[in-house]
Amino acid sequence: MGFHDVRFPDAIARGATGGPEYSTDIIAVASGFEQRNINWQAARARYDIGTGIRTREQMAEVIAFFRARKGRAYGFRFRDWTDFEAAGQAMLATANSLIWQLVRRYPSGPGEDVRLITKPEVGSVIVRVSGSPIGVTVDHLTGRVTFPSAPGATPYADFRFDVPCRFDTDHLPVVATAFHLQQISSIPIVEIRT
Template sequence: MPFFDELFPEHISRDASGGPRFFTSKAYAAAGQRITNREAAYPLHEWTIAQPVRSREDFEELRAFFYVVGGDADAFRFQDPSDFEGDRGNTSLTLIEGNVYQLNRTYAFGSRVFVRPIFKPVPGVVVWRNRAGAWTQASAVVDVATGRAAISDHAGGDTYAWSGEFHVPVAFKDPAAVWRFLGGPEMFTEWSGIELEEVRL
């Protein structure tokens, strides 16, 4: 899927509702036991923007955005208003190969930790190294197109975290837009119920 490396208008997405959807299957045994299976390691996020745009300028911006991405053809960046920042307390990095690591956002509760790869960080992300209990800024080059960081001067026992903002790669869920025309002293157009879904690139 082609990727348009621009952010969906933030002032429009503030009223979004949604979150992660896990892919699971479940069945029930004869005695009533519930049996579940995770079909995928990671959920995909979905959002609905129910609040109509409030001005002609907002509508023109949204309409232009829909046209340039070809409806549901191309993916783009979206900032989840509830979850777009990482810090040393809720992030990690996973070794991919050599000196290349994947940025992650982590979610901890009790004895469990869920690790979510972050593929679209925002420029300005800082990678931190913990060596012998002391945090220092690491020398790293972060690819904002993939969420991978090339880290220099690794030593055995080093662990890493990062701080900064991140986006989610999404696409419009529907290839068609539904606009509503409002009468009155000045003709006005609105588009509510916009659905976005996370994509894996």
């Protein structure tokens, strides 16, 4: 899978619509009871960036970004302005006691959804063990954090993050209605699992 470690333009991303989606099959029987089958344990975000384009210059920026990613061929970083910061998040242990994974936790009632964070923003990760900041090495392409020695207690992290996405189309249907006015109905992008 190809991934370009570059962020989609923030000014356009701020006007995007979208958010998390799941895949669930629902089978209803004649009595009205249902059987629900969860196909994905983790949500996958979907956005439409067409709603964020406001100027001719922004359209040109999107066209250049689309061409550089070759449509659906290469992934990129996308800032979801509704969900890009996390504070005090208990990290996830891996098989190696020196390596921990950044996660974003979404508690609600007795349940909790845990999202793997694979694209933390460079310079934004602060890790604490027993309340004290500790120096670590952060892989900004995987979200894995390496400690100099085993932390001895669950580490917690504060960070900002991007969503790894790709265009969900190989065609940009741009309509030039006038020199300074261009329209586009939709430009879908979708989260990729990295």
